[in-house]
Amino acid sequence: MFSSILVLILYATVIGGQAPPIDTFDPAHDQCGTGFFSDFKIEKEGDVVMCLRWSSWPNTFAGAKKYCLIRGTRLGVFNTWDKMKILQRQNNVTFVGLDDLQTEGKFIWHNGEQLENPRSSGFFNLNEPSNSEGVEDCVVLQGRLLNDVPCTMSYLFVCELEL
Numbered sequence: 001m002f003s004s005i006l007v008l009i010l011y012a013t014v015i016g017g018q019a020p021p022i023d024t025f026d027p028a029h030d031q032c033g034t035g036f037f038s039d040f041k042i043e044k045e046g047d048v049v050m051c052l053r054w055s056s057w058p059n060t061f062a063g064a065k066k067y068c069l070i071r072g073t074r075l076g077v078f079n080t081w082d083k084m085k086i087l088q089r090q091n092n093v094t095f096v097g098l099d100d101l102q103t104e105g106k107f108i109w110h111n112g113e114q115l116e117n118p119r120s121s122g123f124f125n126l127n128e129p130s131n132s133e134g135v136e137d138c139v140v141l142q143g144r145l146l147n148d149v150p151c152t153m154s155y156l157f158v159c160e161l162e163l
């Protein structure tokens with residue numbers, strides 16, 4: 001009995017005295033400065049532009065979206081060329097916060113903004129988005145630009161802490 005209480009106290013002391021591990025990330029404890037969220041921080045003229053975390057394991061689009069959301073973040077929104085350049089530093093195929101799940105052909109960034117004229121926007125690879133076989137509603141970085149892919153595929157993903 002005593003030993004189990006002792007273990008509990010020790011456990012509470014150790015856990016309480018440390019920064020929470022990555023899986024319990026709490027943005028309230030991080031300003032995207034020296035904290036553990038900011039795997040990647042972009043500053044411009046002293047201002048933080050983006051706070052990102054790149055996953056090191058693949059997930060489906062829904063799984064990735066949920067992973068980001070329950071940590072107070074969202075799938076990364078790269079709706080400007082400055083931000084696309086940040087995304088382009090990634091070499092792996094990576095889910096981003098853009099989909100046409102609600103209305104076919106209407107691509108919405110996860111900040112609510114629509115990506116107008118996706119095919120001629122310059123954001124997508126040539127002949128993309130293709131909606132191949134009618135099932136491509138989620139978007140990845142593939143190479144230097146975007147591609148729509150099936151949401152049930154598993155890819156790496158990137159979470160963004162909203163500033």
Ligand SMILES: [Ca+2]
Nearest residue numbers: 100131136137
């Ligand atoms: Ca589609």
Ligand SMILES: [Ca+2]
Nearest residue numbers: 130131147148
């Ligand atoms: Ca496609």
